[in-house]
Amino acid sequence: MKVQDLAKELNKSPKELIVLLSSMRIKVKSGTTKISFKIVQDVKKRLSAEKAAERQDTYSEGPSKIKTLTLPGLSIKYLAELLEVSLSEVMHAVLRKGLLLNLNSEIDAQTARNIAETLNIDLKIDIEKSAGQSTIKDDLDKIEENEIDSDPDALEERPPVVTIMGHVDHGKTLLLDAIRKTNVVEKEAGGITQHIGAYQIKYHSKLITFLDTPGHAAFTTLRARGAQVTDIAILVVAADDGVKPQTIEAINHAKAAKVPIIVALNKADKPEANFDLCKQQLSNHGLVAEDWGGDIVMVPVSAKTKDGIEEILDMIQLTAEMQELKAHLNGPAKGVVIESRLSRKKGPIATILVKSGTLKVGNPFIAGSIAGKIRALLNDQGQKIEFASPSTPVEILGISEVPSPGNILEVIENEKECKIMSEQRKVSAKNEQLQNRHFTFETISKEIESGSSIILNFIIKADVNGSLEALQTFIEDCSSEKVAINIIHSATGPITENDAMLAKASNALIIGFNVPVNTDAQKMAEEESIEVKTYSIIYEIMDDINKVISGSFKPVYEEYETAKVEVRQIFAFSKVGKIAGSYVLSGNVERNITAKVFRDNKEMFSGKIDSLKRFQEDVKSVASGFECGIVINGFSDLKEGDSIICYGLREKKH
Ligand code: GDP
Numbered sequence: 219m220k221v222q223d224l225a226k227e228l229n230k231s232p233k234e235l236i237v238l239l240s241s242m243r244i245k246v247k248s249g250t251t252k253i254s255f256k257i258v259q260d261v262k263k264r265l266s267a268e269k270a271a272e273r274q275d276t277y278s279e280g281p282s283k284i285k286t287l288t289l290p291g292l293s294i295k296y297l298a299e300l301l302e303v304s305l306s307e308v309m310h311a312v313l314r315k316g317l318l319l320n321l322n323s324e325i326d327a328q329t330a331r332n333i334a335e336t337l338n339i340d341l342k343i344d345i346e347k348s349a350g351q352s353t354i355k356d357d358l359d360k361i362e363e364n365e366i367d368s369d370p371d372a373l374e375e376r377p378p379v380v381t382i383m384g385h386v387d388h389g390k391t392l393l394l395d396a397i398r399k400t401n402v403v404e405k406e407a408g409g410i411t412q413h414i415g416a417y418q419i420k421y422h423s424k425l426i427t428f429l430d431t432p433g434h435a436a437f438t439t440l441r442a443r444g445a446q447v448t449d450i451a452i453l454v455v456a457a458d459d460g461v462k463p464q465t466i467e468a469i470n471h472a473k474a475a476k477v478p479i480i481v482a483l484n485k486a487d488k489p490e491a492n493f494d495l496c497k498q499q500l501s502n503h504g505l506v507a508e509d510w511g512g513d514i515v516m517v518p519v520s521a522k523t524k525d526g527i528e529e530i531l532d533m534i535q536l537t538a539e540m541q542e543l544k545a546h547l548n549g550p551a552k553g554v555v556i557e558s559r560l561s562r563k564k565g566p567i568a569t570i571l572v573k574s575g576t577l578k579v580g581n582p583f584i585a586g587s588i589a590g591k592i593r594a595l596l597n598d599q600g601q602k603i604e605f606a607s608p609s610t611p612v613e614i615l616g617i618s619e620v621p622s623p624g625n626i627l628e629v630i631e632n633e634k635e636c637k638i639m640s641e642q643r644k645v646s647a648k649n650e651q652l653q654n655r656h657f658t659f660e661t662i663s664k665e666i667e668s669g670s671s672i673i674l675n676f677i678i679k680a681d682v683n684g685s686l687e688a689l690q691t692f693i694e695d696c697s698s699e700k701v702a703i704n705i706i707h708s709a710t711g712p713i714t715e716n717d718a719m720l721a722k723a724s725n726a727l728i729i730g731f732n733v734p735v736n737t738d739a740q741k742m743a744e745e746e747s748i749e750v751k752t753y754s755i756i757y758e759i760m761d762d763i764n765k766v767i768s769g770s771f772k773p774v775y776e777e778y779e780t781a782k783v784e785v786r787q788i789f790a791f792s793k794v795g796k797i798a799g800s801y802v803l804s805g806n807v808e809r810n811i812t813a814k815v816f817r818d819n820k821e822m823f824s825g826k827i828d829s830l831k832r833f834q835e836d837v838k839s840v841a842s843g844f845e846c847g848i849v850i851n852g853f854s855d856l857k858e859g860d861s862i863i864c865y866g867l868r869e870k871k872h
Contacts, residue, residue, distance in 0.1 A: 384454035586625030667769030781805030
C-alpha cells in the first residue's frame with residue numbers, strides 16, 4: 219500500500235503520516251513510497267492506542283458518575299424466587315419492559331430493579347461484600363461495585379454484528395467469502411487467512427463484524443444460552459430457488475430474536491433468477507419488500523460476480539445507523555464466547571465478541587464459571603493485539619478450561635474476587651442444572667391452575683399443509699386473558715435439531731402431528747428437557763391443549779419393559795435366604811427397579827429388586843448376556859425357569 223493511500227484512509231495528509239512514521243522509526247521518502255502490511259497495522263494500532271488514551275483522559279475527568287451494580291449469577295429465574303412471584307409474572311414484566319431475556323439471562327441490579335418496579339415491588343439491594351456459599355440472597359450480598367460513566371457521551375458508536383442465514387446451498391458461504399475478499403483492507407498483503415469464526419471488514423471507513431458460522435448455530439445456540447450477539451440478520455435466498463424450509467426457519471429465528479432482517483436475493487447472475495416470485499413467497503412469511511409497500515430491504519446480489527455486494531453493505535450500515543448501536547468503551551470489558559476449543563499446543567482457546575468496555579492483555583476475567591487472566595489477544599487474522607473494543611471478535615489465551623459458546627466473559631479487576639465468583643458459579647451452575655426444568659405441559663398446567671398468567675410459545679410441525687393450518691387455527695384460538703399464545707414457527711416436515719434449538723431459546727413447546735422426531739432433535743430435547751409431543755390424532759392434541767389451558771392436564775404414565783431375565787438356578791443361603799441365579803436375556807437389569815415374576819405365563823408377584831449381584835459383588839446394573847444373582851423384596855419363592863420382567867415408567871405417548 220502507498221503512504222498516500224493510507225493517509226487518505228486515515229483522514230490525514232501524507233506529510234502528517236510521514237512525520238508519524240518517522241516517530242515510529244520508519245523512514246519513507248514520499249507519499250508514493252510503498253509500505254508493508256505490518257507497518258499499516260502498526261500505524262493503525264498506534265493511532266487507536268492514542269485515541270483510547272485520549273478517551274481515558276476525557277472519561278476520568280467526567281463529572282457525573284452513577285453506580286451500576288452487577289450481581290454475579292443473578293438470573294431472571296433467581297429474581298422470581300427472590301421476589302416470590304411466579305416465573306410467568308416476571309416474564310410478563312420482562313416483555314412489558316421490551317427486554318430480550320430468557321429465564322437464565324444474567325441481569326444487573328438496575329434491570330432487576332426495573333423488572334421489580336413493573337411488578338410494583340420496590341427492590342432494595344444491600345451492598346455488602348462477603349464470601350462463602352452461594353444462595354440467592356448471598357449473591358445479592360456479594361455485589362461487585364463497578365463505576366461506569368453516566369455521561370451519555372461516554373457511549374461510543376460500535377460496529378454492527380451481522381449473521382448470515384438461509385437455506386443450504388443458497389450461497390451463504392460464498393457471500394461471506396465475497397464480502398471478506400472485496401473488503402479486507404490489507405488485501406495487498408496477500409494470503410490473508412481468517413483464524414476465527416468471525417471477521418471484520420472496513421467499508422466506507424466504518425467497521426462491520428460478520429459472524430462466520432452460517433446457518434442458525436451462531437444465532438440460536440448463543441441465544442438459547444441467554445446471549446444475543448447479532449444486530450442484523452442477512453437472509454440469503456437464492457433467486458433461482460425461492461423460499462425453502464430453512465429460509466422459513468431462519469425468518470422465524472430472526473423474528474423470535476427481534477433482529478432486523480435484510481434479504482439478499484442471491485444468484486442474481488443466473489437467468490432463472492426470479493425476484494418477483496421470491497418477494498411473493500417471502501411476503502407469505504411476513505417479509506414484504508419495500509417496493510411492494512413493506513419495510514424489508516431486499517437486494518439482488520450475486521456472490522459469484524460480486525454484483526450488489528456494495529448495496530448489501532450500504533444497507534447494513536444504514537440499518538446499523540438506525541439502530542444507534544452504542545457501547546461503553548471504558549470500564550471493565552464484557553463479551554460473549556462465540557466459539558471455543560482445546561488446542562494441543564495452546565490449551566483452551568475461546569473466541570470472544572466484545573460487547574462493552576475494552577478487553578486488554580493482562581485483564582483478569584470470569585467466563586461462565588471459569589476464571590482466567592488474558593495472556594494474549596489475537597485478532598481475526600491471528601495477529602497479536604493489545605486490546606479489543608466493542609463488536610471486535612478476538613481469540614483469547616489464558617483460560618483454564620474450555621468455556622461454552624454463549625457464556626458471558628466479564629473482566630473483574632480483582633483476581634481474588636474472580637476466583638471466589640468462579641467457585642460460587644460452579645456451585646450455582648450445578649444447582650441450576652438440577653432445577654433447570656423446561657416448560658412442560660404439566661408445569662404450565664400447574665402454573666395456570668395456580669392462577670398465573672402465562673405466555674405459551676409453540677412450534678408446530680405437521681405432515682401436510684392442511685393439518686398444519688388446522689392446528690395453527692385451533693391453537694391460536696385457545697388464547698385467553700390468562701394465556702397468551704404465540705406460534706413462533708410452523709412448518710411441514712420432521713422435528714429437527716433446529717426446532718429444538720429454537721424451542722430452547724424461546725421457551726417453546728414442540729408439537730408434532732404425524733411427523734417423526736429426528737435423532738439429533740430427540741437427543742437435544744432430552745438433554746435440555748424440552749417438551750416434544752407427537753400425535754397422530756388431531757383430536758388428542760386439542761384435548762391435551764384444552765386441558766393445559768384449563769389447568770387440568772395430568773400426564774398419563776405407562777410401564778415399559780426395560781429388561782427380561784431368566785431364572786436358571788436357585789441358591790439358598792441361611793443369612794439372605796434364596797438368591798435366583800439368573801441370566802439377562804435383554805435390556806439392563808437395575809437394582810431397585812420394579813420387577814414382575816412370571817411362571818407359565820402367569821404373573822406370580824410384583825415388587826422391587828432388592829439385591830443385585832455379579833459373583834459376590836453388589837452391583838447397580840447388569841447388562842444383557844450376563845449372569846447375575848437377584849433377590850426380590852418380599853418374594854422368596856423364585857423357582858428355576860421363572861421369568862423376571864423389569865419395568866420403568868414413562869409418560870404415555872399418543
Ligand atoms: P451455502 O450452503 O448457503 O453456504 O451455499 P454455498 O455458498 O456453498 O453455495 C452453494 C453453491 O451455489 C455453490 O456451488 C456456489 O458456487 C453457488 N453460488 C453461490 N452464490 C452464487 C451466485 O451468486 N451465483 C451463482 N451462479 N452461483 C452461486
